[in-house]
Amino acid sequence: MSYQAIVLKAYPEAHINQDTFEVVSRPEEPLKSDEFRIAVSHLSLDPAMRGWVSPDPNSYIPPVQIGEVMRAIGVGTVTESNHPKFPVGARVTGITGWTEQLLSNGTGMTVLPEGVSAELALSALGMPGMTAYIGYKDILEAKPNQTIVVTGAAGAVGSVVVQMAVADGLNVVGVAGSDDKCDWLTQLGCQGVINYKTDNVAEKLLALTPNGVDLMFENTGGEVQHHVIERINPHGRVAVCGLIADYHSATPAPAPSWINLIKRRARIEGFTITDHYHRGAEITQGLLGYLQQGKLEHKVHTLNGLESAIDGVNLLFSGANTGKLIVEL
Numbered sequence: 455m456s457y458q459a460i461v462l463k464a465y466p467e468a469h470i471n472q473d474t475f476e477v478v479s480r481p482e483e484p485l486k487s488d489e490f491r492i493a494v495s496h497l498s499l500d501p502a503m504r505g506w507v508s509p510d511p512n513s514y515i516p517p518v519q520i521g522e523v524m525r526a527i528g529v530g531t532v533t534e535s536n537h538p539k540f541p542v543g544a545r546v547t548g549i550t551g552w553t554e555q556l557l558s559n560g561t562g563m564t565v566l567p568e569g570v571s572a573e574l575a576l577s578a579l580g581m582p583g584m585t586a587y588i589g590y591k592d593i594l595e596a597k598p599n600q601t602i603v604v605t606g607a608a609g610a611v612g613s614v615v616v617q618m619a620v621a622d623g624l625n626v627v628g629v630a631g632s633d634d635k636c637d638w639l640t641q642l643g644c645q646g647v648i649n650y651k652t653d654n655v656a657e658k659l660l661a662l663t664p665n666g667v668d669l670m671f672e673n674t675g676g677e678v679q680h681h682v683i684e685r686i687n688p689h690g691r692v693a694v695c696g697l698i699a700d701y702h703s704a705t706p707a708p709a710p711s712w713i714n715l716i717k718r719r720a721r722i723e724g725f726t727i728t729d730h731y732h733r734g735a736e737i738t739q740g741l742l743g744y745l746q747q748g749k750l751e752h753k754v755h756t757l758n759g760l761e762s763a764i765d766g767v768n769l770l771f772s773g774a775n776t777g778k779l780i781v782e783l
Contacts, residue, residue, distance in 0.1 A: 582610035606673030608635035753777030
């Protein structure tokens with residue numbers, strides 16, 4: 455018996471393409487005494503993947519090596535087991551990679567509770583939801599009646615931030631790149647939306663934030679960042695977890711002037727969820743609070759088949775997806 459996997463063939467210079475990866479066939483290996491076999495059913499596609507296939511050794515996580523299975527978070531079912539905590543039939547989530555199956559000793563794997571779908575596990579309760587929660591709760595320390603601007607607001611992370619902020623009584627301005635996405639953000643409760651591709655961003659932001667901006671959750675970079683910093687309030691906070699606009703650029707876009715950071719005593723902090731995985735149970739409980747109150751929706755954009763991941767990951771950078779981008783095997 456054999457299975458297919460996708461391995462890194464070459465580090466891309468710009469966009470991921472068909473030359474970046476190679477589809478390989480591998481033979482099934484027998485289980486060791488403490489292992490179990492996972493049949494992968496769903497894979498998460500995330501903007502961080504572009505950084506994972508950069509050879510930069512000084513990033514927050516080591517790059518994927520040439521010839522290695524592409525790193526990814528996934529969901530699957532245990533089909534064979536020599537591990538007492540992961541019986542046959544259990545549904546699990548963790549780092550699976552772009553592969554149809556894998557062997558695991560349980561490190562980094564979690565059994566999914568009954569009733570939690572793969573889509574939910576990879577979106578609102580997965581890395582996107584956890585990222586949103588840490589940035590919103592820990593870094594921004596959001597409070598009712600504050601004004602928050604969320605970029606990439608219709609994405610997997612941004613949409614969770616938007617919904618938590620709406621539920622908590624903040625004035626929420628969502629920024630996205632299409633009218634459909636802005637319509638969805640309005641349905642989620644945003645008091646204001648900005649289509650950065652068609653609106654005059656400066657004028658729209660001024661109209662939507664007459665009392666300035668207290669908080670910014672930054673996913674994308676680009677023009678909005680400059681206008682928000684111009685309108686940042688005293689002791690404002692900016693949480694930065696992504697700069698999609700710069701991921702394929704050889705030269706980073708010019709940053710906003712820092713003068714207002716001094717004048718307004720504002721704070722900017724970058725973060726990644728990998729520093730907080732040890733708090734997984736606590737974060738999940740926090741997210742479940744919103745879910746159980748019916749205040750947290752999740753929207754998924756599903757691609758079909760393992761090989762669809764290769765071209766599909768670029769949808770994240772063109773803005774062609776709405777919600778969490780997932781591959782179903």
